[in-house]
Amino acid sequence: MRIALRVIVLVIFALSMWSINPPLSINLSTWHLFTIFITTIISILFNILPIIAAAIIALAVSILSGVIEPAKAYAGFSESFILLIVAAFLVSHAVHKSGLGKRLSLHIIRRFGHSTLGLGYSVIATDILIAPAFPSNTARSGVLYPIIYGLAHDCGSKVGDNTQRKAGSYLMITSMAGLTISSGLWLTAMAVNPIGVGIAQKMGIHITFGSWLMCAIVPTLIAFALIPWMLYRIYPPELKETPDAPKNAAAALEHMGAISRNEWITAAVFISMLTLWALSGLFPIDKAAVAFGGLGILMATKVFGIEDFRSQGEALSTLIWFAILFGLSTQLAEQGFMNTIAEHFTQYLNGFSWGVVYAMLIAIYVLIHYLFVSQSAHLLALFGIFLSVGVQAGVPGELMAMMLLFATNFNATLTPQGSSCNAIYLSSGYISARDIYIYGGAVTLLTFCIFILIGTPWILALL
Amino acid sequence: MRIALRVIVLVIFALSMWSINPPLSINLSTWHLFTIFITTIISILFNILPIIAAAIIALAVSILSGVIEPAKAYAGFSESFILLIVAAFLVSHAVHKSGLGKRLSLHIIRRFGHSTLGLGYSVIATDILIAPAFPSNTARSGVLYPIIYGLAHDCGSKVGDNTQRKAGSYLMITSMAGLTISSGLWLTAMAVNPIGVGIAQKMGIHITFGSWLMCAIVPTLIAFALIPWMLYRIYPPELKETPDAPKNAAAALEHMGAISRNEWITAAVFISMLTLWALSGLFPIDKAAVAFGGLGILMATKVFGIEDFRSQGEALSTLIWFAILFGLSTQLAEQGFMNTIAEHFTQYLNGFSWGVVYAMLIAIYVLIHYLFVSQSAHLLALFGIFLSVGVQAGVPGELMAMMLLFATNFNATLTPQGSSCNAIYLSSGYISARDIYIYGGAVTLLTFCIFILIGTPWILALL
Numbered sequence: 009m010r011i012a013l014r015v016i017v018l019v020i021f022a023l024s025m026w027s028i029n030p031p032l033s034i035n036l037s038t039w040h041l042f043t044i045f046i047t048t049i050i051s052i053l054f055n056i057l058p059i060i061a062a063a064i065i066a067l068a069v070s071i072l073s074g075v076i077e078p079a080k081a082y083a084g085f086s087e088s089f090i091l092l093i094v095a096a097f098l099v100s101h102a103v104h105k106s107g108l109g110k111r112l113s114l115h116i117i118r119r120f121g122h123s124t125l126g127l128g129y130s131v132i133a134t135d136i137l138i139a140p141a142f143p144s145n146t147a148r149s150g151v152l153y154p155i156i157y158g159l160a161h162d163c164g165s166k167v168g169d170n171t172q173r174k175a176g177s178y179l180m181i182t183s184m185a186g187l188t189i190s191s192g193l194w195l196t197a198m199a200v201n202p203i204g205v206g207i208a209q210k211m212g213i214h215i216t217f218g219s220w221l222m223c224a225i226v227p228t229l230i231a232f233a234l235i236p237w238m239l240y241r242i243y244p245p246e247l248k249e250t251p252d253a254p255k256n257a258a259a260a261l262e263h264m265g266a267i268s269r270n271e272w273i274t275a276a277v278f279i280s281m282l283t284l285w286a287l288s289g290l291f292p293i294d295k296a297a298v299a300f301g302g303l304g305i306l307m308a309t310k311v312f313g314i315e316d317f318r319s320q321g322e323a324l325s326t327l328i329w330f331a332i333l334f335g336l337s338t339q340l341a342e343q344g345f346m347n348t349i350a351e352h353f354t355q356y357l358n359g360f361s362w363g364v365v366y367a368m369l370i371a372i373y374v375l376i377h378y379l380f381v382s383q384s385a386h387l388l389a390l391f392g393i394f395l396s397v398g399v400q401a402g403v404p405g406e407l408m409a410m411m412l413l414f415a416t417n418f419n420a421t422l423t424p425q426g427s428s429c430n431a432i433y434l435s436s437g438y439i440s441a442r443d444i445y446i447y448g449g450a451v452t453l454l455t456f457c458i459f460i461l462i463g464t465p466w467i468l469a470l471l
Numbered sequence: 472m473r474i475a476l477r478v479i480v481l482v483i484f485a486l487s488m489w490s491i492n493p494p495l496s497i498n499l500s501t502w503h504l505f506t507i508f509i510t511t512i513i514s515i516l517f518n519i520l521p522i523i524a525a526a527i528i529a530l531a532v533s534i535l536s537g538v539i540e541p542a543k544a545y546a547g548f549s550e551s552f553i554l555l556i557v558a559a560f561l562v563s564h565a566v567h568k569s570g571l572g573k574r575l576s577l578h579i580i581r582r583f584g585h586s587t588l589g590l591g592y593s594v595i596a597t598d599i600l601i602a603p604a605f606p607s608n609t610a611r612s613g614v615l616y617p618i619i620y621g622l623a624h625d626c627g628s629k630v631g632d633n634t635q636r637k638a639g640s641y642l643m644i645t646s647m648a649g650l651t652i653s654s655g656l657w658l659t660a661m662a663v664n665p666i667g668v669g670i671a672q673k674m675g676i677h678i679t680f681g682s683w684l685m686c687a688i689v690p691t692l693i694a695f696a697l698i699p700w701m702l703y704r705i706y707p708p709e710l711k712e713t714p715d716a717p718k719n720a721a722a723a724l725e726h727m728g729a730i731s732r733n734e735w736i737t738a739a740v741f742i743s744m745l746t747l748w749a750l751s752g753l754f755p756i757d758k759a760a761v762a763f764g765g766l767g768i769l770m771a772t773k774v775f776g777i778e779d780f781r782s783q784g785e786a787l788s789t790l791i792w793f794a795i796l797f798g799l800s801t802q803l804a805e806q807g808f809m810n811t812i813a814e815h816f817t818q819y820l821n822g823f824s825w826g827v828v829y830a831m832l833i834a835i836y837v838l839i840h841y842l843f844v845s846q847s848a849h850l851l852a853l854f855g856i857f858l859s860v861g862v863q864a865g866v867p868g869e870l871m872a873m874m875l876l877f878a879t880n881f882n883a884t885l886t887p888q889g890s891s892c893n894a895i896y897l898s899s900g901y902i903s904a905r906d907i908y909i910y911g912g913a914v915t916l917l918t919f920c921i922f923i924l925i926g927t928p929w930i931l932a933l934l
Binding site: 057058064067069071072078079081082083084085087088094294297300301303304305314317318319320321323324327328 | 520521523524527528530531532534535541542544545546547548549550551554557756757759760761763764766767768770771777779780781782783784785786787788790791794
């Protein structure tokens with residue numbers, strides 16, 4: 009009955025929202041779209057519907073009620089960065105299937121596998137080290153994911169037999185959280201970092217690869233120290249100490265023997281993809297096409313067979329819910345809804361000291377991420393506005409710009425749809441959409457405090 | 472080694488095509504796109520690559536070589552009619568899983584199940600009778616497919632255990648072929664029929680629901696009589712006479728007992744979808760949104776669970792290859808390639824009698840469908856041009872228009888990508904892409920002969 013009660017409350021909420029007069033002179037159709045969007049988010053948050061069912065219903069309601077045109081509602085399906093999630097997910101299956109994922113993860117366990125916490129740290133450390141060469145965190149999540157998947161399997165933690173919480177759930181969410189700080193550490197570690205820098209440049213704020221790194225390094229390293237530990241406390245793996253794991257991993261590597269044909273091919277494809285992805289920061293190379301190219305080679309060489317496609321329904325589910333939520337959120341932003349909300353809240357900031365304005369702006373910027381699907385959409389819609397409001401209130405420009413850019417990265421785990429990276433981890437089945445709302449939300453709170461309380465004086469000291 | 476030889480020949484062919492000077496003053500980039508497209512088609516036709524692998528490689532090559540912009544290459548993924556295939560496919564899984572598909576198919580077997588040939592006729596007869604209420608043949612294939620799937624299963628014919636040729640392959644291809652004539656019989660049975668009528672109207676040719684039906688009925692009924700029989704000869708089911716099947720079906724229906732909760736829900740959703748699809752001819756109702764809405768209700772009521780999604784990778788594969796080929800073909804058409812080819816061939820028609828011009832135009836129109844993905848794209852690109860060339864050469868306008876409209880429908884089984892309907896049948900696994908090229912091609916040849924040799928004098932007699 010509890011679910012029935014929740015459904016009734018949700019329906020009453022949705023109908024009331026739908027029928028009231030929109031506040032802030034928002035037009036009726038935009039308000040209805042917002043009602044559909046927020047009802048969807050709530051139904052996921054309170055476990056009323058799975059994310060895919062909620063998204064599909066939201067799509068049907070918003071199109072059939074005439075709130076959104078079909079072409080705009082479906083636009084997300086042909087977004088390159090969303091197709092990149094799908095292609096990277098499929099390639100990761102080949103990395104796993106070929107044995108390469110297992111081999112890489114066994115190497116990690118051999119070195120750092122004394123405890124699950126140690127694995128958590130090693131996962132983020134790997135991410136941080138490879139990040140500057142990856143101009144897309146989605147691409148990077150596609151590289152890390154099969155390795156984490158291998159780690160989970162090696163720890164005897166699988167989906168479907170009630171062992172997912174043994175180690176897999178913890179490692180997945182830790183890696184997902186790690187991406188928010190690895191992407192914020194380097195100017196070149198995330199697709200929209202350079203775009204933000206470009207917008208700041210136009211407002212006379214100059215940020216370089218080096219100045220970015222200097223500003224980021226202290227709060228990022230503190231976050232790196234605390235995130236795996238905090239998740240270990242609040243979302244603990246059942247498997248904790250694994251003193252024999254490194255020895256067993258060495259034996260398993262021995263047992264695996266020489267690298268097989270399929271592993272060689274996968275490794276070659278994987279390295280080529282990494283190289284092209286790294287070059288895509290310098291040349292106009294479409295990252296999704298690179299992933300599709302890799303997948304095509306893996307299919308042509310039968311490392312990834314057509315029969316493998318049959319079991320990849322999760323990739324379809326991810327594509328559908330992510331594309332739908334992205335389409336709805338993009339429309340909401342295009343119709344000016346996010347701007348109106350942002351302007352409404354920032355108007356209360358008049359008269360406060362710049363420090364208060366600064367902290368409030370960052371807090372609002374982070375919280376408003378509940379409405380956005382993907383980090384790019386958020387930055388493109390609001391970074392410029394928030395930066396100029398802050399600068400006008402007297403916040404030092406570089407501080408304001410850097411902190412908004414960090415926030416664009418560290419707010420990514422607030423919701424399942426907060427970043428395209430999350431989608432690939434969620435599709436693993438090791439973590440639920442609700443887990444991301446709760447524990448991803450906790451990580452965002454932690455990183456928000458670290459960046460505001462430690463990052464702010466650090467950046468001011470550097471100026 | 473034979474496959475290695477075929478690969479080498481294909482690569483040499485592709486490289487030669489790529490490097491020659493384009494004929495007919497086609498520009499270089501369009502020629503390269505054509506080279507990629509035709510190489511893809513050939514690699515599927517000669518079993519060198521599965522359709523999904525061929526399409527993915529074509530996508531990567533065409534984007535990474537700069538022949539096509541990423542956004543244009545991905546455009547197919549957000550096409551409503553392509554997403555309709557995916558949603559209809561997923562709903563059909565629920566129809567099957569709930570038992571409703573089985574129940575409907577048992578009813579058909581109880582009446583017509585004495586032989587597999589009888590089932591073939593009953594499948595097309597059902598299609599023909601429901602067609603006028605379905606303004607989309609894709610939607611109709613979504614309705615027929617789960618029933619055919621049920622029929623195949625009831626005949627003990629499944630995919631993966633070497634029994635697919637027992638009855639399933641035959642029934643699938645028969646239904647697929649049947650759609651080409653059911654869609655051509657009624658003005659309202661296919662999405663672009665009314666569009667063609669509109670174009671003809673502007674050229675002073677008036678076609679009504681009644682005049683369409685009169686022109687179509689004789690050749691369509693002859694095709695209806697011959698198609699199941701021809702496929703039974705050239706693509707025979709292993710199971711032929713089934714004298715006990717009706718009795719067994721009656722017993723199985725008895726055994727199934729009362730309609731279950733899930734069947735009721737599925738039936739209600741299914742009937743609502745049919746109603747909305749039928750109304751979409753009169754009101755602007757997006758057909759894919761209707762299917763997504765139905766799927767959403769089936770998910771919310773747990774008839775279709777999230778665990779069901781995992782096994783739906785075939786739907787993802789279908790979406791990917793169809794969207795890619797559609798994107799490439801659309802670009803080819805937009806860059807004027809199809810027009811150039813059509814103009815080139817029609818210029819040789821000067822000086823011939825109108826009868827020869829007429830037959831040649833229809834033949835060219837049908838053959839050029841090898842280059843098109845979906846029937847809509849073909850009609851929109853070429854119907855107007857062919858109609859005006861024919862009329863100028865003295866072909867009676869109504870004859871030319873009607874025959875081109877019939878051809879738009881009967882050329883659909885020429886290739887796997889020739890119609891969005893084909894995709895759903897191909898995804899069943901009962902038939903291969905190559906089967907469609909061969910036996911679908913044979914059906915097109917048969918219907919071409921019927922429509923030209925019998926349809927032509929019949930229409931002239933009516934004028």
